[in-house]
Amino acid sequence: MIKLEMLRVFRTVAEHGSLAGASAALGRTPSAVSMMLAQLEENIGAPLFETDRKNRLTKLGEGVLTEAVRATDVFSSSSETIRRLTNSIAGIVRVAAVPSVTITLLPGAIAAFRSIRPEVRLEISDVDSASVRRRIRLDEADIGIVSAGADDPGEGVTILRDRLGIVHRLNGPIGHALASGAEASWRLLGLEPLIVNPLCRLVDSDWLAGLQEKSNLEARNTTALLSFVRDGLGATVLPESAIAHMSDRLGVAVASDPVAIRELRMIRNPDRRPSPAAQEFWDALAAMGTHAPDVPPPT
Structure with a gap:
């Protein structure tokens, strides 16, 4: 019977190209490694290496190596998943969120969750x-929070809707224009250089789209x-809710040509049981969203 440990030892020898290298990596004696390889070859019924030096695979050995890599990788992945499930008794929750959430919605949700x-x-x-979507898909996060336009196809659970506006310096060209x-x-x-970020794409404005093409500065972190x-490098587009986290040197102008709505949506992998x-942190976020500032959809 071929055992997983035989395949793991065989893979290690094949990757190191010698018994000595594999023995050091596995923490076993060369004789123990050699015995394990002999047992595998006996089960298969044919040699896997061209010579006793174990530095060149036979054609059969190359095929067996492919399967050994696949089997040991799957086992490692499953072991890691089981470890995470075991740890969830105490609990580890991985959250991937767009930057604006980490300074607005998340702090309150974390405080509420920590209390219980x-x-x-x-x-x-x-x-x-x-x-965020990639991490959820690859199981690198348990909960994701993404930004989406109000008219985007439904995805996940909406926890907040807020308006987008122009963030600018109060003593800059835009600030002076508004004051006048x-x-x-x-x-x-158009009065200042545009600092592009992904939220700009949620504004249905040909004017803004043209500015994005000409911009030579882009950032994603709020x-x-x-x-x-x-610091006077330009103006950008951010949610109105970001006002509470700005200095008194900055302002936000909410434009209505058109009104632009940003939705925050929680997502998770539907193929994995949380x-x-x-699940408890998901519920805590949903509860925070229920009490978060909201705006009606544009009419």
């Missing part, structure tokens, strides 16, 4: 929406965007 499950470890990463009575319009972005605006801890 202080033993659970939370691992938070802030990445763009595309990366100018109406809030996306065209104001903290970086606010710093760039504060751990108890992940």
Whole structure:
């Protein structure tokens, strides 16, 4: 009978090209490794290496190596999944979220969750929406929070809807124009260099689309965007809710030509059953969304 450990030893020898190298990697004596290989070849009924030096595979050995790699990789992946499930008794929840969430919605949700499950470890990463979806798909995160337009196809659970606006310096060209009575319009972005970020694409404006093509500065992290605006590098587009996290040197102008709505949606892998801890944090986020500032959809 071929055992998984035989395939693991064979793979290690094939990858190192010698018994000595494989023995060191496996922490076994060369004789023990050689005996395991002999047992595998006896079960298969043919040699797997051309010579006793174990540095060149036979044609059969090459095929067996392919299967050994596949089998040991699957076992390692399953072992890691079982380890995570075991750890979920105490709890580890991996959350991947767009940057604006990490400074607005998440802190309150984390505080509320800690009050009922202080033993659970939370691992938070802030990445763009595309990366959030990739991490969920590859099981690198238990919960994802993405940005989407209000008219985008339904995806996940909406926990917040807020308006997008122009973030600018109060003493900059846009700030001066507004102070002089100018109406809030996306065209104001023509007064300063545009700092592009993924939220710009949620605004249905040909004017803004043209500015994006000409822009030579792009950032994805909310903290970086606010710093760039504060330092006079230009203006950008962010949710109105970001006002609470700005300095008194910055302002936000909510344009209505058109009104642009950003939705925050929670997503998770439908093919994987969430751990108890992940489900509880999902529920905590949903509850936070229920009480979060909301705006009606554009009419």
